Amino acid sequence: xxxxxxxxxxxxxxxxxRALTQVFQGLVDFSPGRAVAKIHGEDGAVFVKRYRRSxxxxxxxxxxxxxxxxxxxxxxxxxxxxxxxxxxPEPLMYTESHRPGFHESLLLTxxxxxxxxxxLAGQELRSGACLSLALLGRLHALGIAHGDCNPYNFxxxxxxYVLDFERSVAFTEAGGIEDFKKIMLRLRALGLxxxxxxxxxxxxxxxxxxxxFDAHALLAEWRDEVLLVKPTRWRPPQELHLPR
Numbered sequence: 496x497x498x499x500x501x502x503x504x505x506x507x508x509x510x511x512x513r514a515l516t517q518v519f520q521g522l523v524d525f526s527p528g529r530a531v532a533k534i535h536g537e538d539g540a541v542f543v544k545r546y547r548r549s550x551x552x553x554x555x556x557x558x559x560x561x562x563x564x565x566x567x568x569x570x571x572x573x574x575x576x577x578x579x580x581x582x583x584p585e586p587l588m589y590t591e592s593h594r595p596g597f598h599e600s601l602l603l604t605x606x607x608x609x610x611x612x613x614x615l616a617g618q619e620l621r622s623g624a625c626l627s628l629a630l631l632g633r634l635h636a637l638g639i640a641h642g643d644c645n646p647y648n649f650x651x652x653x654x655x656y657v658l659d660f661e662r663s664v665a666f667t668e669a670g671g672i673e674d675f676k677k678i679m680l681r682l683r684a685l686g687l688x689x690x691x692x693x694x695x696x697x698x699x700x701x702x703x704x705x706x707x708f709d710a711h712a713l714l715a716e717w718r719d720e721v722l723l724v725k726p727t728r729w730r731p732p733q734e735l736h737l738p739r
Contacts, residue, residue, distance in 0.1 A: 503588045511536075512588070514737050515603070519545065525730040528597075532733040533606055540606035541587060542732065548598045564591060564600035565661035572639065572660040573604065579637060582630060582656045609652035611729070613645070613685065621691045624682050626655035628695040631674060632702030639663055640670030644678040646685065647729040668707040675699065675710060680722045689718070 503512075515534065522530040528547040533540050546566055570589035577585050584604035591600045612623045627649040634641060634657065641648070642662030650656040664670060683692060696710040 504586075515541070515543075518735050518737060519543065519601070521733075521735055523733055525733075526728055530733070531730070532735050534735045534737060536737040537739075542584065542604050542606045544602045546600050550593070550596060550598055562598055564598070566600040566602040567591070568663070569660045570602050572663050576637075576639075576660075581633065581637065582654060583660070584656070584658060607650055607652075607656045607658075609650035609656060611647045612649040612651050612655075613647045613681075613727075613729070615651060616686065619651070620682075620685060620687060621694075623649070623651040623655065624687055624691060624695040625698040626651060627657075627678065628699040629702045630655050630657050631678065632699040632704075635666050635671050635674070636702065636704035638666045640666045641674050642670070644674040645727075646678065646681050647727060649678075672708055672713065675708075675713065676717065679714065680717065680720065684722050 514536075518532075518534055522532055522543070522545050524530045528549075530543075530545045532543050534543060544566060546564060548562055548564070550562070566589065570586050573584055573586040576583045584607055586602065586604050588603040589601065591598070593599075612620070612627050615623050627646075630649070631641070631644065639660075640663060641657065641660065642664055643659055648657060648659045650658060679692060679695070682695065687695070692714055693711060696714055700706050700710050
């Protein structure tokens with residue numbers, strides 16, 4: 496039943512934490528064991544991700560590695576990116592708790608404005624693609640590969656932001672190419688034309704520092720590749736409100 500507070504911002508007071516804890520009881524899973532919500536308060540909105548994993552009886556876990564929550568990895572990367580002033584969510588708190596039958600992890604971040612790149616079309620998609628690929632280039636230049644580079648993980652407002660760093664790893668050329676390929680093929684599936692794809696590739700290269708691969712050559716190589724688009728698990732966050 497123990498609860499471990501791994502990370503907590505100094506400006507997050509105990510009264511606010513208690514209020515948030517009450518609101519967490521209203522979280523509804525959008526897929527088994529996973530819930531996300533935007534929580535409105537007097538001082539602005541915060542975003543929470545809650546993951547729950549069923550803990551099998553001890554005799555079934557003897558030869559398995561201890562469970563490691565992907566939200567812990569995300570919180571760690573977000574803290575580093577916030578120090579570097581990279582456009583990503585500011586982490587406010589991360590906790591883990593062991594309850595009867597399951598492990599729960601909570602990641603609380605400051606809410607960011609914007610809509611997912613995947614929901615845009617026309618000129619908004621074209622400009623959003625360039626903003627997003629520029630941010631991907633900056634991320635790779637910082638030595639980080641995203642690991643889940645789909646258009647739902649880029650928020651577009653007056654500027655762009657990158658979300659969901661659960662699968663991020665240290666940058667390698669293979670990881671960088673995988674990031675670049677995933678986002679570019681999905682942008683093409685959304686209707687982005689060849690000239691706009693090349694413009695986005697240029698935005699990537701302009702921000703990637705010393706590039707380890709030829710982005711334009713890879714685009715030409717993938718031009719005839721067919722992308723099998725799978726249904727997304729993305730859902731808009733649940734809207735909740737702190738009690739007044």
